[in-house]
Amino acid sequence: MQIEVISNVNEAQAERFSHRTAIVIDVLRATSTIVAALSAGAAGIVPVETVLEARALLCEGQVLAGERFCRKIPGFDLGNSPEEFTAEAVRGRRVVLTTTNGTRALHKAMRADHVLAGSLNNAAACARAAMELRRDLVLLCAGSHDEFALEDGVCAGLLISELQALCSAPLEMNDFGAAMLGLYRNTADHLYEVISGSVTGKRLIKYGSGRDVERCSVVNCSSIVPRMQGDMLVQG
Amino acid sequence: MQIEVISNVNEAQAERFSHRTAIVIDVLRATSTIVAALSAGAAGIVPVETVLEARALLCEGQVLAGERFCRKIPGFDLGNSPEEFTAEAVRGRRVVLTTTNGTRALHKAMRADHVLAGSLNNAAACARAAMELRRDLVLLCAGSHDEFALEDGVCAGLLISELQALCSAPLEMNDFGAAMLGLYRNTADHLYEVISGSVTGKRLIKYGSGRDVERCSVVNCSSIVPRMQGDMLVQG
Known part of the structure; x- marks a missing residue:
C-alpha cells in the first residue's frame, strides 16, 4: 500500500486522488465536528464551500452550520464546535456545513474513489476502514489558510x-x-500540549473554545467513520 | 526571534524574506557541497539557476559544476558531489554551480537581508552565525522537484x-x-537510517552515490558558514 500525505489544501491537485482512497483531516475542527455530528445521530453532513451555497442548499428541517475564522456565521443554527452537535440539535437531520478549510478540502478530495473524514478521535477506526477499501491512500491535511497546520500533521x-x-x-x-x-x-506522549500550542489551537483557546481543543485532542475515542456518499458524509 | 520554516522552494514567496536572515537547506546535496567547496578552499560559489546561464557566466580559471537529476551535467568540470570538491579541484578558484533545487532556492531567498547555506554538516555553526545577525529567520527547505524532502526537514x-x-x-x-x-x-538517534531512506537518499544510493549520503548525514562536522555576498557564496 502506498500512502501520500499532502500538507495543505493548496497543495492538493485533483489528479493525485484518482483511483485512491482519500482521508481528509481537519482536526481543529471540521472533521472532528463531523464525527461528533454523526455520533449524535445526524442523518448526514453536506459539506459546501461557501456561505451563499450553504444558504441556497438548505431545505426545511435541515441544520445550517459553519464558521469563518473560528466563529459561527451570523444567522446559522450552529457553528463548528463539536460540542454544539448534540442529539437534540441534529438527530435524524441533515446538516449543511461550511468551514474555512475543512469543507474545501473535502471538495478537493472528491475525485478519489472513496473519501473518509479522519480526526484524532476516530483514527484507528478510520485506518481500519481505509485498509478494507484496498486502495492506495492520500491523506489530505486541510491546514489553515493554505498553510500546514500542526494538528493535522x-x-x-x-x-x-x-x-x-x-x-x-x-x-x-x-x-x-x-x-x-x-x-x-x-x-504521542504529550499530544494535548502540542495541539494546544499550534497556531489554530492557540487561536481557539483565545476565543474561548479551549474545550474544543481538549475534545479534538482525544485519541481513538470514537468508532465513527464518516464516508462520502454522493454529496453527503454518512456513517461508513 | 521568530522562525518560519518553508517546506519547499515552490512555497517560497519573495515577500517572506524581507528584513530577515534566510538559511537555505539542501542537504542532498547542494548546500552540503557548498560547505565542502569552501572547506577545500574555493574562493566562492556562484549559484545559478540554468545550465545555459552557468556556461555563459563562466570565465577562465573558474570551475563549472552542477547536476540535473542527481547526475553530472555533460561537459561540466564537476558534478554536485561534495567528494569531488577537493583542494586540488577548487582551491583559490571560483565555482559556478547549478543544481536542480538548491541553487534555485538560493535565488528565491535573495530578497533576505542575509542568506546563509545550511546543512547537517554545519548546523551548529550556521545557527550561531544566524543568531549573531539579529534578524527573524526563514529556513527554506529546498525540497526536491517542488516537493518536501525529508532530509531538508x-x-x-x-x-x-x-x-x-x-x-x-x-x-x-x-x-x-x-x-x-x-x-x-x-x-536524532538514527539520522543516517532516516536520510538514507528518504526519496533522494534512496535515489543517490541507487545511482552509486551512497558515500555522499553518508557524508551529508554527519552532524556538525564543519564550522564553515557559506554566506551570500553579491552574487557569490563565501565563507562567512
Missing part, C-alpha cells in the same frame, strides 16, 4: 502508525508522510 | 534545536517549524 502521523499496525507488508510513503510519522512518534 | 529541525540551545528567550515558530523540530527529535 500529527493526525496524519497517527493514521500512518495505525495503518502500520494493521498491515503485514511494509507501507510505502512519500517523504512528507515519513516526516509526519516521525512527528507523531515524538508527540 | 530534519536539518531545519536540527537548526531550530541548535538555535534554542543558544537563545535564552523562547523561540516563536510557525506550525511547520514546530513539526520539523518534533521530527528532528524523533530522528
Whole structure:
C-alpha cells in the first residue's frame, strides 16, 4: 500500500486522488465536528464551500452550520464546535456545513474513489476502514489558510502508525508522510500540549473554545467513520 | 526571534524574506557541497539557476559544476558531489554551480537581508552565525522537484534545536517549524537510517552515490558558514 500525505489544501491537485482512497483531516475542527455530528445521530453532513451555497442548499428541517475564522456565521443554527452537535440539535437531520478549510478540502478530495473524514478521535477506526477499501491512500491535511497546520500533521502521523499496525507488508510513503510519522512518534506522549500550542489551537483557546481543543485532542475515542456518499458524509 | 520554516522552494514567496536572515537547506546535496567547496578552499560559489546561464557566466580559471537529476551535467568540470570538491579541484578558484533545487532556492531567498547555506554538516555553526545577525529567520527547505524532502526537514529541525540551545528567550515558530523540530527529535538517534531512506537518499544510493549520503548525514562536522555576498557564496 502506498500512502501520500499532502500538507495543505493548496497543495492538493485533483489528479493525485484518482483511483485512491482519500482521508481528509481537519482536526481543529471540521472533521472532528463531523464525527461528533454523526455520533449524535445526524442523518448526514453536506459539506459546501461557501456561505451563499450553504444558504441556497438548505431545505426545511435541515441544520445550517459553519464558521469563518473560528466563529459561527451570523444567522446559522450552529457553528463548528463539536460540542454544539448534540442529539437534540441534529438527530435524524441533515446538516449543511461550511468551514474555512475543512469543507474545501473535502471538495478537493472528491475525485478519489472513496473519501473518509479522519480526526484524532476516530483514527484507528478510520485506518481500519481505509485498509478494507484496498486502495492506495492520500491523506489530505486541510491546514489553515493554505498553510500546514500542526494538528493535522500529527493526525496524519497517527493514521500512518495505525495503518502500520494493521498491515503485514511494509507501507510505502512519500517523504512528507515519513516526516509526519516521525512527528507523531515524538508527540504521542504529550499530544494535548502540542495541539494546544499550534497556531489554530492557540487561536481557539483565545476565543474561548479551549474545550474544543481538549475534545479534538482525544485519541481513538470514537468508532465513527464518516464516508462520502454522493454529496453527503454518512456513517461508513 | 521568530522562525518560519518553508517546506519547499515552490512555497517560497519573495515577500517572506524581507528584513530577515534566510538559511537555505539542501542537504542532498547542494548546500552540503557548498560547505565542502569552501572547506577545500574555493574562493566562492556562484549559484545559478540554468545550465545555459552557468556556461555563459563562466570565465577562465573558474570551475563549472552542477547536476540535473542527481547526475553530472555533460561537459561540466564537476558534478554536485561534495567528494569531488577537493583542494586540488577548487582551491583559490571560483565555482559556478547549478543544481536542480538548491541553487534555485538560493535565488528565491535573495530578497533576505542575509542568506546563509545550511546543512547537517554545519548546523551548529550556521545557527550561531544566524543568531549573531539579529534578524527573524526563514529556513527554506529546498525540497526536491517542488516537493518536501525529508532530509531538508530534519536539518531545519536540527537548526531550530541548535538555535534554542543558544537563545535564552523562547523561540516563536510557525506550525511547520514546530513539526520539523518534533521530527528532528524523533530522528536524532538514527539520522543516517532516516536520510538514507528518504526519496533522494534512496535515489543517490541507487545511482552509486551512497558515500555522499553518508557524508551529508554527519552532524556538525564543519564550522564553515557559506554566506551570500553579491552574487557569490563565501565563507562567512
